[in-house]
Amino acid sequence: MAAFTERMGCLFLAWLALCLALAQAVDRSNFKTCDQSAFCKRQRAVQPGQSPYRALLDTLQLTDSRLSLQLINDINKVHLLLELYGLQGNMTRIKINELKPLKPRYEVPDVLISDPPTRPLSMVSRDENGAVLALGPPGQRVIVSARPFRLDVMEGPQLLLSVNSRGLLVFEHLRERKDTLSHKISSTVGSMWDKMKSIFSSDTSKDALAGEGAEGADVPAKEGAEKDGEQEKDKDDEQPGMWEETFKTHTDSKPNGPTSISLDFSFPGVENVYGIPEHADNLKLKTTDGGDPYRLYNLDVFQYELYNPMALYGAVPVMLAHSPQRTMGIFWLNAAETWVDISSNTAGKTVFGQMLDYVQGASETPQTDVRWISESGIIDVFLLLGPRPADVFTQYASLTGTQALPPLFSLAYHQCRWNYNDQDDVRAVDAGFDEHDIPYDVIWLDIEHADGKRYFTWDPNKFPTPRDMLQGLEDKRRKMVAIVDPHIKVDTNYKIHNEIRSKNFYVKTKDGNDYEGWCWPGSAGYPDFTKPEMRAWWASMFSYDQYEGSMANLYTWNDMNEPSVFNGPEVTMHKDALHGPWEHRDLHNLYGLYVQMATTEGLVQRSGGVERPFVLTRAFFAGSQRFGAVWTGDNAAEWDHLKISLPMCLSLGLVGISFCGADVGGFFKSPSTELLVRWYQAGAYQPFIRAHAHLDTPRREPWLFGSENTALIREALRQRYALLPYWYTLFYSTHLSGHPVMRPLWVEYPDDATTFSMDDQYLLGRDMLVHPVTEEGSRSVTAYLPGKGEVWYDVHTFQKHKGAQNLYIPVTMSSIPVFQRGGSIIPRKDRVRRSSSCMTNDPYTLYVALSPQNTAEGELFVDDGHTFKYQTDSQYIHRKFIFANQSLTSQNADPKGQFSTPAWLERVVILGAQKPSAVTLHAADGSQSPLEFDFDAHTAVLTLRKPAVNVGADWTIVLR
Numbered sequence: 001m002a003a004f005t006e007r008m009g010c011l012f013l014a015w016l017a018l019c020l021a022l023a024q025a026v027d028r029s030n031f032k033t034c035d036q037s038a039f040c041k042r043q044r045a046v047q048p049g050q051s052p053y054r055a056l057l058d059t060l061q062l063t064d065s066r067l068s069l070q071l072i073n074d075i076n077k078v079h080l081l082l083e084l085y086g087l088q089g090n091m092t093r094i095k096i097n098e099l100k101p102l103k104p105r106y107e108v109p110d111v112l113i114s115d116p117p118t119r120p121l122s123m124v125s126r127d128e129n130g131a132v133l134a135l136g137p138p139g140q141r142v143i144v145s146a147r148p149f150r151l152d153v154m155e156g157p158q159l160l161l162s163v164n165s166r167g168l169l170v171f172e173h174l175r176e177r178k179d180t181l182s183h184k185i186s187s188t189v190g191s192m193w194d195k196m197k198s199i200f201s202s203d204t205s206k207d208a209l210a211g212e213g214a215e216g217a218d219v220p221a222k223e224g225a226e227k228d229g230e231q232e233k234d235k236d237d238e239q240p241g242m243w244e245e246t247f248k249t250h251t252d253s254k255p256n257g258p259t260s261i262s263l264d265f266s267f268p269g270v271e272n273v274y275g276i277p278e279h280a281d282n283l284k285l286k287t288t289d290g291g292d293p294y295r296l297y298n299l300d301v302f303q304y305e306l307y308n309p310m311a312l313y314g315a316v317p318v319m320l321a322h323s324p325q326r327t328m329g330i331f332w333l334n335a336a337e338t339w340v341d342i343s344s345n346t347a348g349k350t351v352f353g354q355m356l357d358y359v360q361g362a363s364e365t366p367q368t369d370v371r372w373i374s375e376s377g378i379i380d381v382f383l384l385l386g387p388r389p390a391d392v393f394t395q396y397a398s399l400t401g402t403q404a405l406p407p408l409f410s411l412a413y414h415q416c417r418w419n420y421n422d423q424d425d426v427r428a429v430d431a432g433f434d435e436h437d438i439p440y441d442v443i444w445l446d447i448e449h450a451d452g453k454r455y456f457t458w459d460p461n462k463f464p465t466p467r468d469m470l471q472g473l474e475d476k477r478r479k480m481v482a483i484v485d486p487h488i489k490v491d492t493n494y495k496i497h498n499e500i501r502s503k504n505f506y507v508k509t510k511d512g513n514d515y516e517g518w519c520w521p522g523s524a525g526y527p528d529f530t531k532p533e534m535r536a537w538w539a540s541m542f543s544y545d546q547y548e549g550s551m552a553n554l555y556t557w558n559d560m561n562e563p564s565v566f567n568g569p570e571v572t573m574h575k576d577a578l579h580g581p582w583e584h585r586d587l588h589n590l591y592g593l594y595v596q597m598a599t600t601e602g603l604v605q606r607s608g609g610v611e612r613p614f615v616l617t618r619a620f621f622a623g624s625q626r627f628g629a630v631w632t633g634d635n636a637a638e639w640d641h642l643k644i645s646l647p648m649c650l651s652l653g654l655v656g657i658s659f660c661g662a663d664v665g666g667f668f669k670s671p672s673t674e675l676l677v678r679w680y681q682a683g684a685y686q687p688f689i690r691a692h693a694h695l696d697t698p699r700r701e702p703w704l705f706g707s708e709n710t711a712l713i714r715e716a717l718r719q720r721y722a723l724l725p726y727w728y729t730l731f732y733s734t735h736l737s738g739h740p741v742m743r744p745l746w747v748e749y750p751d752d753a754t755t756f757s758m759d760d761q762y763l764l765g766r767d768m769l770v771h772p773v774t775e776e777g778s779r780s781v782t783a784y785l786p787g788k789g790e791v792w793y794d795v796h797t798f799q800k801h802k803g804a805q806n807l808y809i810p811v812t813m814s815s816i817p818v819f820q821r822g823g824s825i826i827p828r829k830d831r832v833r834r835s836s837s838c839m840t841n842d843p844y845t846l847y848v849a850l851s852p853q854n855t856a857e858g859e860l861f862v863d864d865g866h867t868f869k870y871q872t873d874s875q876y877i878h879r880k881f882i883f884a885n886q887s888l889t890s891q892n893a894d895p896k897g898q899f900s901t902p903a904w905l906e907r908v909v910i911l912g913a914q915k916p917s918a919v920t921l922h923a924a925d926g927s928q929s930p931l932e933f934d935f936d937a938h939t940a941v942l943t944l945r946k947p948a949v950n951v952g953a954d955w956t957i958v959l960r
């Protein structure tokens with residue numbers, strides 16, 4: 001009896017522990033681990049070092065910039081076609097597909113901005129073991145080894161990276177499904193199959209053979225190998241989850257069977273890899289041995305957990321590999337569910353170091369190995385060979401485009417909550433900002449503004465006269481953003497639904513009916529945004545006559561576009577849903593990009609192509625930077641969520657998406673006042689700054705926390721507004737170059753290993769270093785100021801600090817530690833008004849921070865802030881400011897620029913200066929005039945008063 005009770009007690013405790021664990025991990029259990037994803041599990045079970053793939057060198061063809069070559073899997077005899085392209089700008093593209101697939105496999109459209117320009121390849125040598133090709137840039141070669149197949153990219157004697165060096169290339173070929181009976185049997189486990197197999201074996205192997213495409217193979221196989229192949233094949237076919245897979249209550253029918261692909265890449269000499277957003281994790285990616293791989297599968301994750309590799313709302317399959325010697329990138333162009341494994345010999349693994357033993361002293365060389373696994377499509381991968389971080393950004397931008405230049409207002413402050421209830425509420429909140437003298441540009445409406453969650457409509461009781469409301473905002477030169485989600489209420493009284501249905505624009509189920517899922521409006525259809533005709537129609541819905549109550553100052557927010565399907569598998573769309581001929585499985589990660597693309601197009605078209613759009617998206621893919629801003633989704637009012645917003649946006653910036661922000665204050669839960677203030681202070685220095693809050697949280701407009709905190713938030717936002725000229729100039733430069741706005745330190749200091757895993761501070765452009773306070777109750781932060789021989793100036797005190805040191809900074813609640821790099825010139829507008837467009841013609845101040853050599857440089861970009869005229873009519877001013885030889889000069893950085901502005905230069909503040917005896921302004925017309933100045937000997941700050949020159953003019957100021 002005693003024993004029994006004890007046992008019961010133990011069981012009870014175990015049960016309790018399980019319940020507690022479940023209560024905390026409820027959300028996680030909605031989403032698959034690699035083990036629960038059949039293809040990931042299958043692929044991950046493949047061990048390194050046993051590649052069955054061999055290159056058939058006699059099929060090798062080289063035509064100008066394209067190498068083609070067949071690969072054969074020596075086990076199942078399936079032939080693959082490898083294509084390798086030399087691309088301009090130090091890039092190589094590798095495509096691998098089945099030589100003769102049963103039907104076409106999906107290739108990602110609409111992400112590359114054009115066919116990448118090629119450059120010739122040439123054969124250096126070849127023999128029976130392989131071939132060596134010259135890539136173009138001096139000394140760059142690709143070595144193709146035949147058995148097992150692998151590629152090694154060299155520069156001179158140095159191995160840059162290897163492909164399939166671990167033999168993890170796996171290409172699951174399309175095959176015919178066996179008859180239902182044997183299929184059922186094959187999906188049951190164990191010995192049962194072995195018994196039954198003999199009964200059905202002759203039939204099934206014949207079927208299987210027909211499906212292998214082996215008959216189409218050009219190279220005759222040895223008989224013995226063929227036989228082994230069949231047996232292997234049967235074993236292959238036995239694996240569970242190949243033709244059907246069930247997760248929780250959802251069964252994924254897999255009419256095409258197994259289609260997954262995998263390939264490995266090794267980076268000798270590399271210890272740091274970055275990118276592959278979106279994950280709530282540190283900037284520097286971790287090794288995944290012993291845990292799950294990083295997952296890329298756009299998902300609406302409710303209350304996401306931090307510091308793990310789970311998938312989130314967006315996916316950019318781009319990874320950067322960095323060492324002090326070199327920076328490179330991999331762009332894996334595949335939109336299906338993808339997992340990325342990372343291992344490293346320096347993280348306690350030496351086995352891979354041994355494998356590449358022809359690398360000099362392999363066991364000593366640090367190395368990072370990655371394996372990419374996708375559920376379908378083809379292998380299409382771009383190797384971006386750098387060599388510097390800036391080169392990789394340029395290379396990637398040449399493929400997928402750069403960040404769209406945002407309208408200036410969208411870089412200012414956005415006020416959002418779910419929901420501003422009605423027009424009175426909007427008016428009151430808007431007035432609150434003026435009353436409390438806090439600048440803001442945009443007020444946002446979430447889903448409750450629409451009539452029963454029918455997007456493109458307004459709730460007739462709460463928002464009866466939207467144009468009046470918008471006009472009220474316009475009168476104050478402010479804007480509104482209203483949400484338009486891609487789930488469309490199934491309601492025959494709803495025009496949008498009726499049109500989509502009648503035009504046959506909805507995504508279909510596997511059986512050909514309109515796909516319906518459960519979302520905010522209840523039962524909802526999902527438009528097939530992959531169809532160009534659908535996108536064109538969607539765009540036309542934003543015209544002022546279609547979108548009733550809309551005006552030019554109404555912009556758009558696309559949420560839930562992963563897409564979120566409340567009752568779908570993993571809260572998203574069924575993978576066997578159909579987009580024309582393609583399964584949702586093939587293109588899942590592209591859906592959100594298409595939604596934002598179509599919406600952006602709508603906002604452009606409604607203005608006749610004149611006005612720049614603003615569209616915020618939650619889901620994204622490679623190339624989404626061309627369509628607007630992203631945010632990090634439904635975060636929480638917790639300190640760790642504030643902290644993680646830095647690496648999350650930094651990771652996005654590295655892969656082209658610079659316009660990133662996190663919900664200020666945290667979406668779920670209610671922030672402490674301290675957290676809210678700190679979040680505003682941090683957000684003021686992130687590219688997209690929007691406060692947002694869940695419906696159930698108490699109101700948190702900036703003035704609700706006592707006058708002291710109102711003042712702190714006001715000050716943070718005023719700093720944002722004053723710096724808008726710098727932000728705008730940075731975005732212009734990013735728009736041209738693809739270099740991130742918000743940068744990890746290593747991007748500018750690629751040799752400084754101290755910076756490689758830093759993600760609690762960052763650079764804005766090259767010239768501003770931000771170390772926000774992200775710890776509760778902080779009395780100090782320690783910032784690392786990079787750059788041996790450089791200096792940094794505290795932007796608040798103007799105190800000068802040496803580079804290459806850790807700086808201890810005592811902080812109070814008003815502190816936002818920010819530094820300007822010595823050697824830079826930053827433009828500001830120090831007169832902050834109620835919105836950014838009220839500041840259009842306001843004068844500028846230049847902050848000149850002198851380097852130890854008494855030099856400095858900076859830039860300024862100005863246009864009308866909202867049209868495409870900078871592009872179509874060269875309507876812009878692009879100045880370059882240079883301080884050298886005791887003179888500050890304003891030069892035209894781009895003589896094509898035609899724009900003019902009444903804005904003038906009201907002040908120049910020179911940090912780290914000496915006292916001059918006289919200061920003279922030399923104007924463009926040759927006239928000279930003395931300038932008044934103040935010199936503060938204590939701070940070494942020289943302030944030049946009222947140069948009063950137009951900001952677009954040429955001038956020089958000479959100090960004597």
Ligand SMILES: *[C@@H]1O[C@H](CO)[C@@H](O)[C@H](O)[C@H]1NC(C)=O
Pocket residue numbers: 089090137138155386387391
């Ligand atoms: C290409 O690579 C070479 C050698 O690493 C380098 O010198 C050159 O600057 C690179 N060019 C581009 C466009 O990235």
Ligand SMILES: *[C@@H]1O[C@H](CO)[C@@H](O)[C@H](O)[C@H]1NC(C)=O
Pocket residue numbers: 882884885
């Ligand atoms: C500064 O003066 C030196 C020596 O006269 C000259 O070589 C240099 O070009 C000058 N720099 C600028 C930016 O004018």
